[in-house]
Amino acid sequence: MAFTKQDVDYIAKLARISLSDAEKDNFTRQLDSILEYVNKLNELDTDSVEPTAHILPVQNVFREDEAKPCKTAEFAVEQSPELRDGLYNVPPVIE
């Protein structure tokens, strides 16, 4: 098998998701078969092909960096699962 349980452990760590043993088994098997399927792209010679990031002929859309009032900001912050004095509250980052 090309894609192993160690690979799942590694990417789960990168993606910050903890997985149960049953999930790890399932995802190892499923991702292995999906990756085997997507490997069919290697049938194509793409050496001289430019990549497409998105389909529009638009690049770097800039605007003036101006401060504007935002009436909904307070409500947006209130949607946090845990606030302290109107600020986001999180567990210790550094001991």
Added chain:
Amino acid sequence: MDLFALTACELRKLLDSKEISSRQLVESVLKRIESVDDKINAYVYVDKEEALKQAEAIDARRANGEPLGLLAGIPVALKDNLLYYRRPVTCASNILKGYYSSYTGTAVEKLMKADAVIIGSLNMDEFAMGSSCETSCYGPSRNPWNQDCITGGSSGGSAAAVAADETILALGSDTGGSIRQPSALCGVVGMKPTYGRVSRYGLVAFASSLDQIGPITKSVSDNALLLQVISGYDHRDSTSIKQDVPDYMSELKKTIKGLKIGIPKEYALDGMDADVEKATKQAIEIFKELGAEPVEISLPHTEYAIATYYIIATAEASANLARFDGVRYGNRAKDADNLIDLYCKTKSNGFGAEVKRRILLGTYVLSSGYYDAYYKKAQKVRTLIRQDFSKAFEKVDCIVTPTSPTPAFKIGEKINDPLTMYLSDIFTISLNLAGLPGIAVPCGLSSDSLPIGLQIIGRPFDESTILRAAYSFEQQTAFHSQKPTLV
């Protein structure tokens, strides 16, 4: 007369001539939801009082002779990934249960400006990841034509609600077929506009280079009407395009005589459902009778579209969904030891299996050592797929294909086999990769009385031509007037 069963275009006439009030119409739709939604599970949230209040306000303005918008007094329901200020929005995910939209998205704002009545939000696959509406944390929506069958997905609730007359109009979103496939499987009309035609501001992002909001409706005219309302440039979405929006309603009625319709030879798959194949062939005959000219074309990279899509879409999703970490939105895991532990536990508890699978796949294809082999390779093949279409559109005005290789399958049939599920998007996925508009329109029933949908694909920003082709087809056939029997 059951008002809930009518189209928006029919209802506009009745409302304009004051034969009915918007309040009567909204009451009729709410009653319909009450009587059938237990079976269909299309809605995740209905705002009854708010809807009635909006309807009354519009009735009062109409009575005063004030000018009103294109959708005045007409009920519209939203897929549960569209933001509407202070209303719940969850993307059918446990991670967002209890979250309220912190602003209103552009498409919804445009509905409000058009004086539509927003009645609630509709079920979907979790974060729009799925082709059957089965990955929803609320359980699957059920196909109005056969409640043992899937609705398709991810906009399954939107398509089912329209098919079951639980709303007059609905909005969905389409990343790989999520509007067109459920529309086809539920027997309604669904359009994915050109990438950049409708602002994505206020649509919870799944794969930003592929996502597009679009209309799901009972008729092609209604589809044109709703597309008219939501289209246009928006400075808040840097990928929305400064292009004039045509008057789709008048474009509809133009003739399709002489229209060149491409038939891709690669779309005759082994193992395609016989009823779907037959219905598609019949549809091409109908186009011939209408004076259109079928032309065989080739889209040689079709067989690589799904592989390309599942690399690009999951890569973008893994970046977009990183924000759901238990700090600013929705739910947070209890008893985390530190910040990293909080992220890991929150995501583990909050996301369902399909979302986790796609985040993992996306993380993998972007990870060091694999980026070039997978992500960059897929971006290059994306270029080849785009070029296939550009070449084809030198010869034809639109392209006709089935929307889905099969009618609706049974709930539970494919949910444990992700790759087989992904293959059900074979005909729809290339359009998102190439950014093209496509419309699904009813073209028959299978031997099990399940709807079959035709897909018509257009050039970039040429929604007019595919609406016109779909409208001519609809006028010539009776498929759209067939309805499921409920109750």
